Amino acid sequence: MAVLVRVFGDIDVAEEAVQDAFAAAMTHWPVSGVPPSPAGWIITTARRRAIDRLRREATRDDRHAQAALLHARDEPAEESPVPDDRLRLIFTCCHPALAPAARVALALRLLGGLTTAEIARAFLVPEPTMAQRLVRAKGKIRDARIPYRVPKDADLPDRIRSVLAVVYLIFNEGYAASSGEQLTRPDLCAEAIRLGRLLAELMPDEPEVLGLLALMLLVEARRPARTTANGDLVPLAEQDRARWDRTLIDEGQVLVRRCLRRDRPGPYQIQAAVNAVHSDAPSVAETDWRQVVTLYDQLLAVAPSPVAALNRAAAVAEVDGPAAALALIDRLDLADYHVCHAIRADLLRRLGRADEAAAAYEAAIARTGNAAERAFLAQRRASLPAQP
Amino acid sequence: MPQYLLTIYQPDGDPPPPEVLEPIMRDVEAVKQEMKDAGAWVFSGGLHPPSTATVVRGADGDTLLTDGPYLEGKEHVGGFTIVRAPDLDAALEWGGKLAGALRLLPVEVRPFYDEEPN
Numbered sequence: 001m002a003v004l005v006r007v008f009g010d011i012d013v014a015e016e017a018v019q020d021a022f023a024a025a026m027t028h029w030p031v032s033g034v035p036p037s038p039a040g041w042i043i044t045t046a047r048r049r050a051i052d053r054l055r056r057e058a059t060r061d062d063r064h065a066q067a068a069l070l071h072a073r074d075e076p077a078e079e080s081p082v083p084d085d086r087l088r089l090i091f092t093c094c095h096p097a098l099a100p101a102a103r104v105a106l107a108l109r110l111l112g113g114l115t116t117a118e119i120a121r122a123f124l125v126p127e128p129t130m131a132q133r134l135v136r137a138k139g140k141i142r143d144a145r146i147p148y149r150v151p152k153d154a155d156l157p158d159r160i161r162s163v164l165a166v167v168y169l170i171f172n173e174g175y176a177a178s179s180g181e182q183l184t185r186p187d188l189c190a191e192a193i194r195l196g197r198l199l200a201e202l203m204p205d206e207p208e209v210l211g212l213l214a215l216m217l218l219v220e221a222r223r224p225a226r227t228t229a230n231g232d233l234v235p236l237a238e239q240d241r242a243r244w245d246r247t248l249i250d251e252g253q254v255l256v257r258r259c260l261r262r263d264r265p266g267p268y269q270i271q272a273a274v275n276a277v278h279s280d281a282p283s284v285a286e287t288d289w290r291q292v293v294t295l296y297d298q299l300l301a302v303a304p305s306p307v308a309a310l311n312r313a314a315a316v317a318e319v320d321g322p323a324a325a326l327a328l329i330d331r332l333d334l335a336d337y338h339v340c341h342a343i344r345a346d347l348l349r350r351l352g353r354a355d356e357a358a359a360a361y362e363a364a365i366a367r368t369g370n371a372a373e374r375a376f377l378a379q380r381r382a383s384l385p386a387q388p
Numbered sequence: 389m390p391q392y393l394l395t396i397y398q399p400d401g402d403p404p405p406p407e408v409l410e411p412i413m414r415d416v417e418a419v420k421q422e423m424k425d426a427g428a429w430v431f432s433g434g435l436h437p438p439s440t441a442t443v444v445r446g447a448d449g450d451t452l453l454t455d456g457p458y459l460e461g462k463e464h465v466g467g468f469t470i471v472r473a474p475d476l477d478a479a480l481e482w483g484g485k486l487a488g489a490l491r492l493l494p495v496e497v498r499p500f501y502d503e504e505p506n
Contacts, residue, residue, distance in 0.1 A: 095476075097476060097480065143499055144476045144479075144497075144498075144499045145390055145474075145475040145476050145499060146475070146476045146477075147474075147475040147476065147477050149475075149477070151477070155477075
C-alpha cells in the first residue's frame, strides 16, 4: 500500500489497485500456488492494474491520471515493500495540517488496515461520517500536496511528536474509552501497540518512539487485572498483580532500560519509567513512590501540564499524605477533568471529609462518559461513611 | 509547479501606529525578497480596507452594485501572496515565514487547482 501511494501519489488509486490485486490473488493463487514473494506479487499486480486503470481514464483526457501515469513510469518494474515507504506514509497520515481526528482515522485505515466500518465503530460515529472524514483527508493530501516524505532533520522532532501523539490517542481511546459501556477497547490498544512496534522498527534510534512503545506495553500489561469478570473497574491499588502480563512487562522494561542508556529523556520515556516502577512493585505499599514523584518532577520539567501535575500530586499523597496532595490539587485548573475530581474525592475520603468527598464523586460522575468508570465512582460514593 | 495562495487575515479597524507597523512592513518585505531570491514569488499585494470594496452581481445582462465588502465580519483579507512550491510542506514554510513577519496575524495557505504551465 505504502509503495503504491508513493508511486502513484494518490491514496485512492493505490487503495483500489490493492483491492484489485487481492481479488486477482484470490483467483490465481489457488490455481498456480502462492508466489515466492506474496507481497511483491501483490505490489507488482496492483501497480499493473493501477496503470491499466489510469490509461483507461487518461483516454477521457483526465489530466490527473496522465500525471500519475507519467510519474509511475519512472519507477522500476519490480518492487518490494521497503520500510522507507511505510515511514513516508506514516508521516503523511500524521501530518499536522490534517485535523487530529483525521490523522487517527487515516493511520488506522492506511497503516492499520482497518475498514472504514471498523474505525467508525471504534470511535462510535456513524459509518458515513467516518467515510466522509477519510474522503476529506485524502482529498486534502492529494489537492494540497501533502508530501510522502520523511521530514528533513530540522522538522523531524516536531513531526515525530505528531506521529506519536496519533498512536497514543488511539491507545488511550482503547485504554479508557471516552464513552460507551465497556471500560476498555482492547482492539484499539492492540492496534496502537502494533503501530508502536512498527514505528520502533522503522525509527529504532528515536528514544521517544521506544518510550511510547514501552509506555503502552507496560500499561497494557495491567489490563487483565483492571476489570472484574463482569467488566467492573479495579483501581491500581486493588489489582491482583499476579494477573499482570509479565511478558509485556519484561518487553517494556527492556525498552525503558534502552532509553535510560540513550539519556535523551522525553515525556513518553518518563511516563514509561513511572509505569516501570509500578510493574516492579509487589504491592502499592511497596511501590517506590519517591521515585515516582521524582519522575513526575522530571516530566513537569520537560513537558509541563496540569494533568502531569495532578498525577504527581497523586504520588505525593503516598509519600507525604493526602492533605499535602489535596493542597497541590486545589491549585490546579482542571475543573472539567473527571479524573481530577475522582482523585480529590479519594483524598477527601482518606481524610475523613465524607461530605466533601461525596460532592467530589458527584462532580467526577457528571463528567465521565464511560459507564464502567461511572459505576465504579458511584459505588465508591455509596460506600462513604454516613455523616454524623 | 503547484501554486499556493497565502491569505493574510487582519482585524477590522484602524491599522496599528507607524512605530508598530513599520518594522512589520520591513520584515514582510524581507520575506518577499527571500521568496523572489528562491524563485518562489509569483505575486503579492496589500489591499485597501473593506470599506473601499464594491460587490458586483450579474443577472440577465444587468449588473447590481452594492457598497461594501461581500462578507461582513470582525476580520478581513488584508493582503495576499502567491507562491510556487513543490508541495504543502514547502508552501507552509513560506506561510510560516510570512506569519512570523506579521507577528500575530494568521495566514491561510490554500492550493490552486491548476499547476503553472511550464
